[in-house]
Amino acid sequence: MGLEGARAFVSGSTRGIGAAIAEALAREGAEVVLNGRSESGVDAAVARLRGVAPASAVSGIAADLADADATAELLRRLGEVDVLVNNAGAFDVAPFADIDDAAWQRCLDVNLLSAVRLTRGLLGGMLDRGHGRVILVASESGVNVPADMIPYGVTKAGMLALGNGLAKLTRGTAVTVNTVLGGPTYSDGVADAVEALAAAQGLPAAELRTAIIGANRTSLVERFLEPAEIASLVVYLASPLSSATNGAALRADGGVLTSLL
Numbered sequence: 639m640g641l642e643g644a645r646a647f648v649s650g651s652t653r654g655i656g657a658a659i660a661e662a663l664a665r666e667g668a669e670v671v672l673n674g675r676s677e678s679g680v681d682a683a684v685a686r687l688r689g690v691a692p693a694s695a696v697s698g699i700a701a702d703l704a705d706a707d708a709t710a711e712l713l714r715r716l717g718e719v720d721v722l723v724n725n726a727g728a729f730d731v732a733p734f735a736d737i738d739d740a741a742w743q744r745c746l747d748v749n750l751l752s753a754v755r756l757t758r759g760l761l762g763g764m765l766d767r768g769h770g771r772v773i774l775v776a777s778e779s780g781v782n783v784p785a786d787m788i789p790y791g792v793t794k795a796g797m798l799a800l801g802n803g804l805a806k807l808t809r810g811t812a813v814t815v816n817t818v819l820g821g822p823t824y825s826d827g828v829a830d831a832v833e834a835l836a837a838a839q840g841l842p843a844a845e846l847r848t849a850i851i852g853a854n855r856t857s858l859v860e861r862f863l864e865p866a867e868i869a870s871l872v873v874y875l876a877s878p879l880s881s882a883t884n885g886a887a888l889r890a891d892g893g894v895l896t897s898l899l
Contacts, residue, residue: 639877642667646876647719647760649673649703649752650726652683654825655775658865659723662873664691671716672698673726703752704744713759718767721876722760724753724797725775729790731831742789749793753800757815761804764813771876772815774801775868778891780819798887805885814884816875821891822850824862858893 646663650656652674664670664687672687674680680698687696701712703726728748730741757772764770776797783791801817808815822828829843832850836843871890874880889895 639666639873639879641721641873641877644668644720644876645671645718646721646723647671647673647716647756648723648725649756651723652679652698654827655820655823655865655868656723656725657683657687657826658869659725659775659872660696661687661690662866662869663721663723663876664694664696666873666877667694668721668876669695670697671719672696673703673712674698674700675702676700703756704747706751706755709752709755710759713756716760718763719760720764720769721771721773722756723773723775723872723876724756726752727775727790729787729827731786733786734788737789745789745793746796749790750796750800753797757800757804761807761813761815765808765811768812770813771880772801772804772813773872773875774798774815774817775872776801776817776819776887778819778821778889778895781895801887802885808884812881814875814880816880816883816885817887818868818871818875819887819889819891819895820863820868821889821894822857822862823865823868825865828862861892863890863892 646668648656648660651660651672660670660672672683677700680700684696684698699712699715701708703709774797777794779791780794780798798817801815805815832846833843836846868890
C-alpha cells in the first residue's frame with residue numbers, strides 16, 4: 639500500500655477499532671504511535687503490536703483526549719506525523735432525559751473536540767510539507783441517530799461536518815481529509831456492553847449478540863462487523879493509492895444505511 643516509513647498516530651488505539659487500525663498500518667510498514675488513557679494500557683498495547691508486527695516501529699503516548707491540556711502535551715511529545723487517524727470515541731446507551739450536561743460534555747470532548755484539537759495541531763505541518771492524510775472514524779449513527787444514543791449520534795454527525803470543512807483547507811495539495819462511517823462493529827467496547835446486558839438479563843452473550851444484530855433489518859451482511867474490516871478501509875485512505883479521494887464520507891457499514899443514502 640506504499641505506507642513503508644510513513645509515521646501514523648491513531649487516537650484511542652489500545653483496544654477495539656483503533657487497535658485494529660494500528661495493527662493494519664503497522665503490518666504495512668508504517669511507524670505507529672498508539673494512544674490510550676492509561677500508561678499501563680498503552681504499554682500493554684505497544685507490546686502486543688510489536689509482537690504481531692515486529693518489523694514496524696511502535697510507540698505510545700498515554701493521554702486523556704477529553705482534556706485539552708493533556709492533548710496539548712501529547713501533541714508536543716508527538717511531533718509531526720504523515721497520517722492522523724481520529725478514532726477516539728465513547729458511547730453510552732441511556733434515555734435522553736437521563737443524560738445530564740456533564741455526560742454530554744464528555745461525549746463532545748472525546749468524540750468531537752479531540753479530533754478538532756489533534757487536527758488543529760497536525761494539519762498545518764502536513765500542508766507545509768505538501769503531503770498527509772487525516773482520517774476521521776465516524777459512524778452510521780451520525781446519519782441515523784439511535785434514540786437511546788443521541789449524544790453519540792450528534793457527535794458523529796459533527797465529525798462528518800468537521801471532515802467536510804477540513805477537506806476544503808487542502809485544496810491544491812496532496813493532503814486529504816476523509817471520514818469513515820462504520821456500521822455496527824463488535825469492538826471491545828460493544829462486547830463489554832453486550833456481555834453486561836446479557837448478564838443482567840440472564841442470557842448467553844452470544845445469543846444476545848445474535849438478537850441485537852437480527853433486529854437491525856437494514857443490515858445487508860446480517861452480522862456485526864469485525865474491527866479489522868473498518869481498519870482495511872482506513873489503511874486504504876491512509877495510503878498513496880487514495881490520492882483522488884478527498885472530502886469524502888465512505889461507508890463501511892455492512893449496508894445499514896442503504897435505505898437512507
